Amino acid sequence: MSKLLFQEQVERWGMLEVSCQGPAEGNPFVDHHIQGVFTGEKETVKTDGFYDGEGVYKVRFMPSFEGS
Incomplete structure (x- = not known):
């Protein structure tokens, strides 16, 4: 996988999308799998990603708490 592309901040209930x-x-x-692990002060969430076409894989996450 190459470098990750994502926005630096996301609002509570906003969608964070990581692409690579x-x-x-x-x-x-079916031959490849991507998973994101998002850790904050109050939660850790694992979420499966998906293939978006043309060699791009994405993982999406919606934080439920404010913080880092």
């Missing part, structure tokens, strides 16, 4: 380039060969819907 990855393998596009084979069947990216």
Whole structure:
């Protein structure tokens, strides 16, 4: 995977989306897996990502608490 692209801040109940380039060969819907782990002061959330096409993989997260 290459470098991650994401916004530095997201509002409470806003959507954070992390994107990265990855393998596009084979069947990216079943041959590859991406997962994000988001840790804050009050919670840790693991969420599965998805293949978005053209070698791009994404993980989305919606924080439920304010903070770092």
